[in-house]
Amino acid sequence: MLGVAQPAPVAQTPPMGWSSYMALQPQSLENEVRINADYMAQTLSAHGWQFVLVDYSWAYPNPPEDNGGNPNQSRLANGDYVPLLNMDAHGRLLPDPRKFPSSKDGQGLRPLASYLHGLGLKFGLHVMRGIPRQAVRAKTPILGTDGITADQIADTVNVCPWLNHMYGVDMRKPGAQEYYNSLLELYGQWNVDYIKFDDMGQPGNPSVYHKEEVEAVRKAIDELRRPIIFSVAYAQPFDNSDHLRQHANLFRISNDAVTNWEQLKKQFDYGAQWSTVASAGHWPDADRLPLGWRPKRNVPGEAFTDAEQRTRLTLWCMLKSPLMLDGNLPDCTPFAASLLTNDEGLAVNQEATNPRQLSRTDDLAIWVSDAPDGQTKNVALFNLSNESRPVTLTLSDVGIPKKANIRDVWGKAYKGQFKKTFTHQLGPHDAVLLRVAPVQ
Template sequence: MVRIPTMVNKIKLILSFLALVAFIAGSQVASAQQVAATPPMGWNSYNCFGSAVHESEVKANAQYMAKNLKPFGWQYVVVDFLWSYDNPPGSHIGNPFQKRLEDGSYIPWLTMDKWGRLLPQPNKFPSALGGKGFKSLGDYVHSLGLKFGIHVMRGIPRQAVWAKSPVLGAKGITADMIADTSSKCEWMNHMYGLDMSKPGAQEYLNSILDLYASWGVDFIKVDDISRPYHTAEIEGYHKAIVHCKRPVVLSISPGETPVKEAAHVARYANQWRMADDFWDSWQELLNMFAYARKWQGTGGPGHWPDCDMLQIGKLSKRGPVGPERYSKFTDDELLSHMTFWCIFRSPLMMGGNMPENRPFDLKLLNNPEVLAINQRGINPKELYHNNESMVWYSAMPGSKDMYVAVFNLKDANAEVSLDLAAMGFNGRVTVRDLWARQNKGTYQNTYQQKINAHGAALYRLSPIKQ
């Protein structure tokens, strides 16, 4: 005999069904945000073009990536800062500061829509003419099988606050009502911070992420948010990404992100800068090793401490630091640079203008055995360091093999020893040189190799079954 449910039971069933639907929907949204399962790999325009990259140059780098690097996992093409600003031809301006007119308005007037949302400047991005935004450029990047990203400054444009631009999705709220005018970037005065406690602040962030999603943006780098650490706004960008229902990588910058915020940043961002801007000097590379020691053990699927862009290839074609040049790193220092970014599992964002890559630059970027360490290594750790040498290692998934990076920190060539027993190997071990892509033989207890000054070696160690 089948019993007919009472009205109470019917209500319970309906509520249970609705809860299940809500759970499934929520799970789908959460799943859509599970991005950056491995460290993102791509190109960023900042180190070679500063604030003045043009659409044709972005496309040229995307074409190079699709032809030469996509098969190896490289996929993001990121337009860095001030894409709404009209750089004069040949401009090397890195941080143009706005001026106030008598009526309180700003010059230069950044390209902006009626909702206070910045748009690409058509003189630099012709396909954006008529308020079309980055849709055409995003479609082009996607047509190559790649992903598209942009840089944004934290907060809301000061000119939107002056204009009292209405906030899309927040009836009766204008930009001046949600801006925190006391919260300012110390190095560029285009934006005010957002007071996330104010009605309409989250709606503003939702509106810009909805706009970016309509352009096909897969990656946003939010600047002026990690130092000092803006907790509420970081959470706001994360909520806006969830709201837009498009998988978007959230990268925050610049460092030094506070290590005490490790749990929070890992929850709300996909990658975060450990240090200020990194450039092509040996001392800055040594400094990065020190930053990484503080952050070891915090990276994992969906959340990665970031060493900053790769200083490889042609830099500073239009600013922002120093004259146009190929990286000042020696070939050995470039090996150390790329080796460390891979063993540490930092995001890999190429900084040089890739169509001008030299053969050695390309070899640093297309070695599948080296890139596998960055993408698949487990729990990278430092074994030791002193003034002369340093060793980092990580595990290989589904194997007893181990990845090991050895660095010669001296200003002269030196023999660097690797204590195999200290790494847990009791018997004989096969040593494979991953940069050379050749086996070096079998060893027990110790492996020793001569490494050039400021150079590095990268190995895969495989225990031999007894």
């Protein structure tokens, strides 16, 4: 529109940051978020890490010692919901002041955002699709309408199967778009930079895709005219890729992050398909990266070996997935820290183009992408088997007809000059990331 400032384009490279999900679970406390943000600012931000995402149930009043599963609400015989989520008069959730004390006196999450911005970081927020069931019960008025109430826009059929806080929003109803507009207006007031909308799909049921609500969020962000990254979860089938690229910046390609080796192997299949639609402002999201530490809460942690962690980060970098760390950052191991501060490796995620899987068997995989100079190739060799194996790269397969200088990126070691082929011995479940530069 002529004369109206347009927001800056977002997610021109895959976002890099941290999510509170695994470390803190739904009991995220503000001081713990700040501790992780401090670590990021002091140790990781110089290497491109900048987003701090407060994950789900920040409005739920569960105590930090509650280490149970998803914090669902119960319904009393009279129809009331317990415990009540913190909510304003227009059916918009607010942070629980016990967990986020700086939110008192109606300040919401703006003080936390200000703290993060003061560190040079950016603020992300997890949001569930829909409208709170307790708002529907209370018939709260929708902001920006003439008396339309929450019960008049609720979709009580299409609900989240794993968290019972919300009903869907029936986008055919008057007031539905105004509700989503009011949400984004609130998040804009909090200075949110990144919003992850969950339950836009359904685990184990790829036929479920709430496209009308995806479109509603996109429209609300556009009307806000503030640069906000829009991330869509849950996993989506590739058939929805065109719609996702049109409306979202990030889109999940699998269910919740893999927790064992067989699930990690499956990411190669998803990645090979979704890498074809990666472009500036639109990135396939392979989900979180719980590298090198245990969660802070008393919940099961990841059990990946160093080799498997290297494989995981290498695939995420080659795929150009967002890189969202998961775990208590101050407990990061020296090995993981060496990966997360390797600027050459992270540049593959941030700067490369045309990512693609070159070859794949059940035991081996080779990925390639193009470096910014237009000649050098980033090449990842993966041993997916349970035994040590040699993996051979044929240089002509990546467009280098004669000789190449080859460097091990994670190992920070020059491997030498090679003709026609390069063979590397890899341990089980391990990977090597190479820069392959043609010799003229």
